[in-house]
Amino acid sequence: MKSLKSGLIVLSSVGLLFLGACTKETTTSNQSSSPTASPAASKPESSSPATSTETSAKSDHSKSSKGGQVVESGAYHLEFVPEKEDNGTHLDFYLQKGDNHEAIPNAKVTAQIQLPDGTQKTLDLKYDAEGKHYTVLLPGTAPGQYQVKMSADVNAEKVNGRFSFNK
Numbered sequence: 001m002k003s004l005k006s007g008l009i010v011l012s013s014v015g016l017l018f019l020g021a022c023t024k025e026t027t028t029s030n031q032s033s034s035p036t037a038s039p040a041a042s043k044p045e046s047s048s049p050a051t052s053t054e055t056s057a058k059s060d061h062s063k064s065s066k067g068g069q070v071v072e073s074g075a076y077h078l079e080f081v082p083e084k085e086d087n088g089t090h091l092d093f094y095l096q097k098g099d100n101h102e103a104i105p106n107a108k109v110t111a112q113i114q115l116p117d118g119t120q121k122t123l124d125l126k127y128d129a130e131g132k133h134y135t136v137l138l139p140g141t142a143p144g145q146y147q148v149k150m151s152a153d154v155n156a157e158k159v160n161g162r163f164s165f166n167k
Contacts, residue, residue: 068092071161077101078150078161088139089167093125095134095152095159103132108153111136116144116167143167 068081079094091111095104109125125134138146145166152159 068094069163069165071163073159073161076104076152076154076159078152078159080148080150080161080163080165082138082146082165084167085137088137088141089146089165091123091125091136091138091148092131093134093150094132095154097154104152104154105129105132106155107134107159109134110151111138112149112151113138114147115140116142116146141167 068079071078071080075097077094077096079096081092081094083090083092093109093111095107095109096102097104105127107127109127111123111125113121113123115121121138123136123138125136127133128135143166145164148163148165150161150163
C-alpha cells in the first residue's frame with residue numbers, strides 16, 4: 001500500500017514536470033514569433049512605431065527625411081508617410097537605396113492594409129517621378145489603427161517593411 005502511494009506521487013510529479021516543460025516551450029515559441037519593433041519617427045497622426053520581421057534598423061540611416069516612419073532593410077531605406085484627406089488617406093512611400101538614399105523608380109510596390117475593422121485591402125502604388133516616391137489613395141475615413149505591409153520587388157529582389165498609423 002505504501003509503495004502504491006509512493007508510485008502515484010512519483011508518477012504525478014513526473015507528469016507535472018512534463019506538463020510544465022511543454023508549457024514553457026510553447027510560451028517561448030510564441031514570444032519568438034512576435035514581430036520586432038524598430039524605433040521610427042512619425043507624424044503627429046501616426047502614433048505607432050514601424051515594425052518589421054524582415055528588416056533591421058541602422059542608427060545612422062534610419063532618420064526620417066520626409067517626416068514619416070522609417071525602416072531600414074539591408075541596403076534599402078523605406079519611409080512611409082500617411083496624410084489625411086477628405087475622402088481617405090494619401091499614402092506616400094519612399095523607396096531608396098544606398099548611403100545617399102537614391103530613389104528607385106522601377107520597382108513594383110504593393111501595400112497590404114489591414115483596416116480597423118479587420119478587413120484586408122491590397123493596393124498597387126504608382127511612381128511619382130516629380131516627388132521621387134510611390135503613392136496611392138486609400139479610400140475611406142474609418143477611425144482606428146491601420147496596419148500596413150509594404151512589399152517592393154526591385155529587379156526580382158524582395159524588400160518588405162511594416163508600418164502602422166491611426167486615423
